[in-house]
Amino acid sequence: MPDSLIEQRQLNVLVLAAGLGTRMRSDLAKVLHKLDGRPLINHVCRTATALAPESIYVVIGHQAEDVKTAVLNEIEGQKVVFVTQERQLGTGDAVNAARSYLEDSDSTLVILSGDVPMIRHGTLASLVQHHHRYLERGAACTIVTVRLGDPSGYGRIVRNDEGSFDRIVEQKDANEDERQINEINAGIYCFDTQKLFSALKAVKNHNAQGEYYLTDVPALLKDAGEDIAIFHHNDPQEIEGVNNRVQLADLERLICRRTISRLMLDSGVTFIDPKNAYISSEAVIGRDTVIHPNVTIEGSSEVGSRCEIRSGSHLVNAKVGNGVEIRDNCLIADSEIGDAAVVGPMAHLRGHAVIGEKGRIGNFVEVKKSNLGRRTKASHLTYLGDATIGEDTNIGAGVITCNYDGVRKHETHIGDRVKIGSDTMLVAPVTVGDGAVTAAGSVVIEDVPEDSLVAGVPAKVKKSLRPAQSADGSLTSS
Numbered sequence: 001m002p003d004s005l006i007e008q009r010q011l012n013v014l015v016l017a018a019g020l021g022t023r024m025r026s027d028l029a030k031v032l033h034k035l036d037g038r039p040l041i042n043h044v045c046r047t048a049t050a051l052a053p054e055s056i057y058v059v060i061g062h063q064a065e066d067v068k069t070a071v072l073n074e075i076e077g078q079k080v081v082f083v084t085q086e087r088q089l090g091t092g093d094a095v096n097a098a099r100s101y102l103e104d105s106d107s108t109l110v111i112l113s114g115d116v117p118m119i120r121h122g123t124l125a126s127l128v129q130h131h132h133r134y135l136e137r138g139a140a141c142t143i144v145t146v147r148l149g150d151p152s153g154y155g156r157i158v159r160n161d162e163g164s165f166d167r168i169v170e171q172k173d174a175n176e177d178e179r180q181i182n183e184i185n186a187g188i189y190c191f192d193t194q195k196l197f198s199a200l201k202a203v204k205n206h207n208a209q210g211e212y213y214l215t216d217v218p219a220l221l222k223d224a225g226e227d228i229a230i231f232h233h234n235d236p237q238e239i240e241g242v243n244n245r246v247q248l249a250d251l252e253r254l255i256c257r258r259t260i261s262r263l264m265l266d267s268g269v270t271f272i273d274p275k276n277a278y279i280s281s282e283a284v285i286g287r288d289t290v291i292h293p294n295v296t297i298e299g300s301s302e303v304g305s306r307c308e309i310r311s312g313s314h315l316v317n318a319k320v321g322n323g324v325e326i327r328d329n330c331l332i333a334d335s336e337i338g339d340a341a342v343v344g345p346m347a348h349l350r351g352h353a354v355i356g357e358k359g360r361i362g363n364f365v366e367v368k369k370s371n372l373g374r375r376t377k378a379s380h381l382t383y384l385g386d387a388t389i390g391e392d393t394n395i396g397a398g399v400i401t402c403n404y405d406g407v408r409k410h411e412t413h414i415g416d417r418v419k420i421g422s423d424t425m426l427v428a429p430v431t432v433g434d435g436a437v438t439a440a441g442s443v444v445i446e447d448v449p450e451d452s453l454v455a456g457v458p459a460k461v462k463k464s465l466r467p468a469q470s471a472d473g474s475l476t477s478s
């Protein structure tokens, strides 16, 4: 086949994700376990899309609906076909579930395992290139292999006396000599689609696990006179499979370590104790920001430059400006903090809370779905929910927006330059005008006019704070 024809050859990807993953000892299907905040299957599917295949086929079985949802979350808009494997009879049977879609397709099929999440796009692209080069010489299949210090658990690559491929033997079926082989099957392959489905018909389940092994197909093809190519890869970490929670934790650590090194080397972030921080690979952190021990930053959080994030703080999809100080033990979820604000210790922002530039949120203050203007402060023991608060306003200690009447949530609006006295209860819906003051212990059940002082239970206007004008136009106090 001339080069150009090979390059134009249709490419599909098939991802195996129907298994339960018994070795995880979990009620959750293995491919739904999270790595770097995303299900394993999502990593594989995202990488698959980078190959720009015609379609991605995902074989589902255990917790099919949840796996489907996870995949669609990750690669919405791509052409994805879900194929159901009714009973999990082995990897060969899983591929066979896609027979009706693919067996007549004159194409190349890349097969990936839903539990081998670290594989990179570049490696897959080289695999496809390698396969197409060998296709010209008649290779029906290319197998990704790697040498491991400890190959246990993996299928071994048995080579013949000339050193070329003979067969794959699974760990459980291998004899003592075969178990010494350290070249393993990565569970990632490129096939001539028609030849794969033709050979698959001859796979039997006569083995230690009573399963239909996909790994029997290469030897069957070879016996039918086809060539099998090997794509030997040098990076064992990329092909590590997740079969149990120890392997999952190892990969988590690996990704986190890489993220933290990248942030230190490329972004100029200081980590006081790089081994004791958990940072999502999607987080963006600016220059000269200092991350203290035991900080967790999850999701697609963004932290600006020159920030200080103290021990025990946990950010989830947070957007933090420049020069922000987040003191110890804060939880900041789906919220924004403006430049030069100070938050904590022990503050909780959630449900799209927005703290303005130079704002201050102190000890035991919870802010939910509220917007606070520039330089506005709530320094102690406060709950602000469903509130909009202007600039330069001070919220005293122990203030609560009573936003819930037992049935519905209501809003509180507070203007600029307001002083809400300690222990004020703002019974929503309620509005406090610009420049108003509430006395300590007020229970505010009706709107407070601008520039007025209210006090009492329920709070009443006690006086106007607006400077009055005398007859000659000069200002006097009322």
Ligand code: UD1
Residues within 6 Å of the ligand: 016, 017, 018, 019, 020, 031, 059, 085, 087, 088, 089, 090, 091, 092, 093, 094, 113, 114, 115, 116, 153, 154, 155, 156, 168, 170, 184, 185, 186, 187, 212, 213, 214, 215, 240, 241, 243
């Ligand atoms: C498989 C390979 C092994 C290889 C290893 C690499 C086989 C028989 N063995 O072993 O040679 O070294 O991967 O990681 O293929 N699955 C289904 N349906 C099934 C069974 C499995 O969809 O009926 C899916 C699983 O969800 C998983 C993938 O196939 O994502 C691999 O299955 P797993 O049981 O983990 O295979 P290994 O024993 O790791």
Ligand code: CA
Residues within 6 Å of the ligand: 113, 115, 241, 242, 243
């Ligand atoms: Ca596996």
